Amino acid sequence: MANQDWVTRLLSGRASADKGLNVHLSERDGGSLHDKMRQAYWWITNNAVICPYYDLEFGPSASLKTPAGEEVHLPEDTSYSSFVLIPLLTLFTCRRALLVGGPGRGKTTSAVLMALLSGMSRDEVHRGIQRGHPQLSIADLLGAPLPADMLKAEEMSAVKVSWRKWIGQRVKIIDEYNRIPTKTQSALLSLMAEGYAEMMDQYVYAGRSSWFLTANDDQGGGTFQVIEALKDRIDVVVRAVPFNSGFMDQLLQRLEADKSPEELLPKEIVFTPGELERAYASILEIEVPKEVLERIAFFLGQLDFCRRASPRFEFKHKDTLKLAGQTVAAVCNEQCPLDKKVHLCTQTENGVSVRAYQTILHFAKALAFFRGHSAVELEDFRQIAPWVLHEKLVPNTRSAFFEAKDHRLLLQDRVAWIRNMFDMAMARFDTHQPIRRKVSALRNELDKGLSGVDLRTTEKRIAAVTVLMNDLLTKQELSGPVYEDLIHLKSMYSRYRNYATWLKENPGGRP
Template sequence: MTDADAVPDSEPRSSSVSPLDIDEATALTTRIVDNVERVIVGHRDAIEHILITLFARGNLLLEDVPGVGKTMLARSVATSLDCSFNRVQFTPDLLPSDVTGVSVFNEKTREFEFQPGPVFANVVLGDEINRAPPKTQAALLEVMAEGQVTVDGETHPVPDPFTVIATQNDVEPGRTYELPVAEVDRFTKKIRLGYPTEAEETELLGRVAGEHPIESLGAVATVGDVRRARETVAGITVREPVRAYVSRLAGYTREHARLGASPRGAIALVRASQARAMFEGRGYVLPDDVKTEAPTVLSHRIRTDSAVDGGEIVERALEDVAVE
């Protein structure tokens, strides 16, 4: 039994995919955002953050209180993209193999066969990821960084495209585990949804009074569209002055915090800025794209020994570091 047989919907990762032109890609993102807004009220910026993360080949961490629509947002995006979607509810007794999969002995063939876990999908929602112990959380480290899972010495690629959207409960610290720094650093972005305004909540209640709109939501893009949009993002020009600006921002965080943004964080900022430029209909990155993306890309990677948090460090960096 081959890896391709064992892992449903898995396709080889290829650079032969032709990119969309900028106008097509911009129209695609607008179409997806508009479609998701049929379900999600008042969070257009959050929808854009998820799509930017997806097109930048990254993963996203959603931290907020329960009940504000984190799961519904992830599901709506996956449905709009006609992507495979799996949800993993993280609990204290969840095992790493419950996430990645396990090799099972087949009595008929007298061989071990890999049974893929829920991580084998285009969009994987890790719900309340900080409820599981660090060993189980670590099961995501390889797949988030490399797009593959290794079980019993055998490597299995996950479907392409692939992204993890993880939610984190921040109201029950006594019943949760802190995410390891290595895992946090693998999330391209960290965002919060927040509570809706009175008008937004009134609109939401009207939409769900009958059948929930998610039940009638259809796809407006294909997996192939996502792959092509990713190639478009990869081709967005990032000139040397912009790259140097990103490097200086990352350096500032390292000089003013116990733990600053890693090189992986700087790479994530460049890729997110490329995706932001595509959203704006441009084939090149401006410093303004970097400034827009820096708070959600860098803040969660920073650790300090004072009352000043990572978000404040990034704000100061954007104020103090000049664009040259």
């Protein structure tokens, strides 16, 4: 009876249990896929992980302040816990998440719950977990050729490899991945990046799947340094949170009942393979409005710019510095006239890859879908971007921006820092919009195609592009957004110039 009472309490909130321990989820959310996702989220938050840290906030909010200035935000809209929601979004987007935090914070438990939600059995999940340790070999990770075939085979293709079963699972869990030897990390990279592994001329394919990797910290504190290419393949970071002692009574109930939350996961929130595929497709169909996309681009496009990276205009970006073994900290000084308190380029040592752009859009779509919206809102992006960029952006700690007392604190929390950069960018967005609208108008004209455009019209368009470029160079400060516009305009100039050359060489011809 005591166990029965405990289960009833454990499954309270968004779910309840009858006397036969049959779980009944609230009908409040209806029956669609995103409603089922929300039901899964609330059950995990209230009953499994017990996470009272609601840090993904939406809507206007009031705030309470201490005399020293610390704020507690009280948003009017529903808030969510990143530690629960981001793994859930990873499950439905088939992406790769890194869960970081101290031992015993629930990282592996969270990953296991995601696997159980995908319909895997507890035995499948636990047998499939790959645990990093210094002796983990490629054979331990992927499998090995059969000894009998090795003795009999006259050629490589005759050797059959016994692949590990976890490779084909819908959810893959790599525990303490920073304790895996470097050579084995390379094999893991191939599987994550390319979706297949090769051994003895035999191949195995991972299929569409979600990855959950764990580490006790994200600062290289494991046994082995994680290779950069492997870190780059991680899409999003999830930070574990400490347990709130106000919920001590629930820990006591778990201990006395001798039951773990994963044993009591309601069947109603377990997804079938078909539901997972439909959710994946539905997320991709979520619209990203043009005005939201423009603001996202305005923020991300500034991060790569470095005015002093090169005298050559096309190479004024941070990749140039990296290839030369230089840092932004070494060149971002008083010789650069840009105001370090205003321009974002000074705050980062690097920009973001195309892969990161796509990942942010994918997670923003997933968050909008989870919230039951048909289109991405700017706040969806603002909330999710810091977690995607957490391991991808490196702060320039020597920037003059961080010399201010309040700004120095941002170096201790990358989520707060990245979100602050986003807010700084949005504060300047409207100021730059008149310029960007002119660039967009010229681009829209080009996007209509060049079929039927004569030489005279082409020359007029070249002149219009050149005039706007000259205005930007002479009347605007060469900042990140202006640099992006100039590169964009020069690409248009080159296309028109190449087309004009073709028309001159082929009078009367058709492109």
